[in-house]
Amino acid sequence: MTVAKTGAEHIASLRDGRTVYIDGQLVPDVTTHPAFRNAVQSAGALYDFQAQPENIELMTFKPEGSNRRVNRAWQMPRSYDEMIQRRKALQAWANVHYGFMGRSPDHVASALVGQRMGIDVFRKHSPDRAKAFADYFDYAAKNDLFLTYVIINPQAERAKDWSQQADNLVARIVDEDSGGITIRGAKMLGTSSILANEVLVANLQPLKPGEEDLAFSCALPINTKGIRILSRKSYESSAVSIFDNPLSSRFDENDALIYFDDVKVPWDRLFVYRDTDVCRQQFHDTQGHSFQNYQAQIRLSVKIKFLLGLARRLTEAIGTTKIPSVSEKLGYMAAQASMVEAMLSGMEASGSKVGEYWVPNKHFMYSAQVLTQDLYPQFVNSIRDLSGGALIMLPSSIDDFKDPMLKKIIHTTQRAAAMEPEDKVKFLKACWDAVGSEFGSRHQQYEMFYAGARFVTAGHSFRTYDWNSATGAVDSLLSSYSLADELNGVTH
Ligand SMILES: Cc1cc2nc3c(=O)[nH]c(=O)nc-3n(C[C@H](O)[C@H](O)[C@H](O)COP(=O)(O)OP(=O)(O)OC[C@H]3O[C@@H](n4cnc5c(N)ncnc54)[C@H](O)[C@@H]3O)c2cc1C
Structure with missing residues (x-):
């Protein structure tokens, strides 16, 4: 064995x-x-x-x-x-x-x-x-x-x-x-x-x-x-x-x-x-929901990084990386991907001991869930936005490469400064499979719903947030002055 x-x-x-x-x-x-x-x-x-x-x-x-x-x-x-x-x-x-x-x-x-x-x-x-x-x-x-x-x-x-x-x-x-x-x-x-x-x-x-x-x-x-x-x-x-x-x-x-x-x-x-x-x-009332969704965020952090890699290579394939608005978009996406990683580190580091076990911070985990179910479709949309028609202007299948005349046309039309034509086609097909194919589309549905519809995940976030720490700050400000004091000329 x-x-x-x-x-x-x-x-x-x-x-x-x-x-x-x-x-x-x-x-x-x-x-x-x-x-x-x-x-x-x-x-x-x-x-x-x-x-x-x-x-x-x-x-x-x-x-x-x-x-x-x-x-x-x-x-x-x-x-x-x-x-x-x-x-x-x-x-x-x-x-x-x-x-x-x-x-x-x-x-x-x-x-x-x-x-x-x-x-x-x-x-x-x-x-x-x-x-x-x-x-x-x-x-x-x-x-x-x-x-x-x-x-x-x-x-x-x-x-x-x-x-x-x-x-x-x-x-x-x-x-x-x-x-x-x-x-x-x-x-x-x-x-x-x-x-x-x-x-x-x-x-x-x-x-x-x-x-x-x-x-x-x-x-x-x-x-x-x-x-x-x-x-x-x-x-x-x-x-x-x-x-x-x-x-x-x-x-x-x-x-x-x-x-x-x-x-x-x-x-x-x-x-x-x-x-x-x-x-x-x-x-x-157990740690079940926390641990299953903590695992989901670990997995998602890997997937988002992969999609970010696709976005970067996409701009290389079509030669747009150095256009300021494109690098700005990539920078924004990199920040989003890092946010997913940071939330993961946050839920671990601010976790706590419950009985004998170390458990992730529940509210941070629910926050990650709510934010990433919106972030995923945004991310996919950003990749589509960066691509234009590149993800569509592709040979129908590998069979096109078997015909010498078609292969010549593909080599002529799939040019890129940073990639050979076959590598470009290979990459663009991988990219479409991830974000545009029926498989890619199912993945969007999955990331939006696997942990529950928005009204459910946001409900968990609402229940688990430490509202007193937020409203306490507001109450502190309001208690630092009053109408009566001000009318009586008392200053604080
Ligand atoms: C790809 C995929 C894989 C999945 N895999 C699994 C799995 O392996 N195991 C498993 O158990 N489940 C799985 N699920 C199911 C998933 O957990 C549910 O889809 C999710 O919990 C949402 O429930 P629902 O589909 O019934 O949608 P609903 O709760 O019906 O929500 C759908 C939409 O209806 C509206 N809506 C419905 N009710 C309300 C309300 N009360 N208030 C406001 N709006 C409302 C909202 O617009 C909401 O977005 C999977 C789902 C998908 C998409």
């Missing part, structure tokens, strides 16, 4: 009889299907990266009682230094996919790390549910599982409560016996579920008293009987050339509706049972 989990091991674990549908067909093997196989390889590459001898210390640690090392995403930092050590591992993984795999395995592992820190929330709910959660955490960590989660209900009719939606739409408890509960209905939007071993099912959206049938949380292997995964359109399957689509051909992590078709959940996999408030507490 290798020191840590490898890519081959992970890929083999996905040949488990899971029920995945795409284009009306049941997928016999996700590891070989043209819609998913390259993304599967990219997930495997993450484990190969951590298992390389030169990366083992950076990327992995040995959990207590384990004979194998696992990714540092499972580490519960007890100090600022341990948080930084853990972050370096997560950053190194994000570098492997340039930040384009939003639900790489460290995302849900981070959520569980934060939830495990708050095990008392589960204990107060029920000792049995707390034991189930703690045992599951140990099992998932020791086996370095790739988990995804579905914690959001399908949109359906937004003006109605979740329990008022059509029958069999929102996942709910429909039965129970001595073996466990049975759930039926859907959750969205299982990003990476096709690449993952198991799925955490929970409720991040608030539930009301009376909605107890919906109020559960559990974890299940993806191949559990009755779990049906309905993939969205695959961008990978139409990205047949790496040269034409270097990102979408490799990092299309996929998103999917998960339908629970009378799925049996054993009691030892059930963490919250018929309690609407504990569903919220699982994320917000």
Whole structure:
């Protein structure tokens, strides 16, 4: 057995009889299907990266009682230094996919790390549910599982409560016996579920008293009987050339509706049972929400830096770098990218000890979330603004290079001072894949919504800001003078 989990091991674990549908067909093997196989390889590459001898210390640690090392995403930092050590591992993984795999395995592992820190929330709910959660955490960590989660209900009719939606739409408890509960209905939007071993099912959206049938949380292997995964359109399957689509051909992590078709959940996999408030507490009264979104900001800082690199190279490709207004724009974008890094450092440095653990500054984390969900589309727009038609005036595919006459025209028309014509085409296609292709467009939607719509993230920011420190300064000014004093000639 290798020191840590490898890519081959992970890929083999996905040949488990899971029920995945795409284009009306049941997928016999996700590891070989043209819609998913390259993304599967990219997930495997993450484990190969951590298992390389030169990366083992950076990327992995040995959990207590384990004979194998696992990714540092499972580490519960007890100090600022341990948080930084853990972050370096997560950053190194994000570098492997340039930040384009939003639900790489460290995302849900981070959520569980934060939830495990708050095990008392589960204990107060029920000792049995707390034991189930703690045992599951140990099992998932020791086996370095790739988990995804579905914690959001399908949109359906937004003006109605979740329990008022059509029958069999929102996942709910429909039965129970001595073996466990049975759930039926859907959750969205299982990003990476096709690449993952198991799925955490929970409720991040608030539930009301009376909605107890919906109020559960559990974890299940993806191949559990009755779990049906309905993939969205695959961008990978139409990205047949790496040269034409270097990102979408490799990092299309996929998103999917998960339908629970009378799925049996054993009691030892059930963490919250018929309690609407504990569903919220699982994320917000533990460190779960903080750690999952802290991981997201680590990944985003890598992606924004990559996009900044694209912007700079773009101006080199079309020879505009030295135009003052262009370098000013690049300078502004560099400041935005540095702001993301600075917020990350800020949430770590101004973190605090909660119990035994070092946790990120919650308000700084929510601020980063609110600001970056606006910043991402702005950044993409800036790249489009810098490009003009360059991202469109491109050969249709690598096949154009196979015709000598067309190749000659391409070489004549794709000139650049700083790049050879083929390099320019190669770069511009990578740039379009990142910001303009269907894959790039999905990424914009992802960064705007993965952590909740604006009204939700801004609500977290509102709740967690230390308003007294702001209003206190205003009150201090107002208390330093008065109308009566001034009318009486008293000066301060
Ligand atoms: C690419 C992608 C991948 C995702 N992956 C996952 C995943 O892996 N797991 C998972 O659980 N979820 C995932 N999600 C779901 C994501 O968490 C939700 O999209 C997000 O929480 C927003 O919820 P919603 O889609 O229901 O939008 P809504 O909450 O319905 O908001 C949509 C818009 O409706 C309006 N609106 C709705 N309600 C209100 C209100 N009360 N007040 C004001 N305005 C309102 C706003 O304009 C808002 O922007 C993913 C989403 C995307 C786009």
